[in-house]
Amino acid sequence: MPTIVVDVMPKAELLDPQGKAVTGSLARLGHGAFQNVRIGKRIELTVEGEVTDELLAQAQQVADDILSNGVIEDVVGIEVVE
Amino acid sequence: MPTIVVDVMPKAELLDPQGKAVTGSLARLGHGAFQNVRIGKRIELTVEGEVTDELLAQAQQVADDILSNGVIEDVVGIEVVE
Structure with a gap:
């Protein structure tokens, strides 16, 4: 069955605390x-x-509208696989 | 600056409660x-x-070793972008 992959990332101008913690680790x-x-x-x-x-x-x-929060996130990619 | 994108998904044979909730919504x-x-x-x-x-x-x-938990997750892709 085909799958649509949606990629959502925190907006570039916002701090990403989870990412910052991993960077430090x-x-x-x-x-x-x-x-x-x-x-x-x-x-x-x-x-x-x-x-x-x-x-x-x-x-x-x-x-x-649903999978991302436009205030803090961007949809960076939508692609069909398989 | 180049970016390495790592994609991690819950293992196919495991229930994904977050995904199930979104499917229902x-x-x-x-x-x-x-x-x-x-x-x-x-x-x-x-x-x-x-x-x-x-x-x-x-x-x-x-x-x-670090970004994924091998017990419940698979690394499904590593690619270099830009």
């Missing part, structure tokens, strides 16, 4: 090469049958 | 076309300079 563990970490969501929507343009538009709307 | 809101929802993490690691094979191997190790 990685540095302490000897992985300072990763200078910054930001953590968002990857949401997989499974659909039955074909992914039509209409369904993809519906997914975009759901991503913007 | 979408159905109630008239988006029943999305029959199943699973929610994982998208982690962006920013590095300075070039992404070498060595650094990518280090990212793979960090993804497996």
Whole structure:
């Protein structure tokens, strides 16, 4: 069954406390090469049958309105896999 | 600056309560076309300079050992963007 993958990240201009904590942990563990970490969501929507343009538009709307909080997050990608 | 994107999802054989809740909400809101929802993490690691094979191997190790919990999660993708 095809899957629509929606990627949601905290807005670039906002502090990401979870990511900051992981950045610090990685540095302490000897992985300072990763200078910054930001953590968002990857949401997989499974659909039955074909992914039509209409369904993809519906997914975009759901991503913007329901799956992400536009005040603090951006939908950075929507793609169909498999 | 190049970014390494690590995608982590709950293991396929495990129930994903957060995803199940969203699946139910979408159905109630008239988006029943999305029959199943699973929610994982998208982690962006920013590095300075070039992404070498060595650094990518280090990212793979960090993804497996630190960024994901192998008991309940799978690293489903590691890719370099920009």
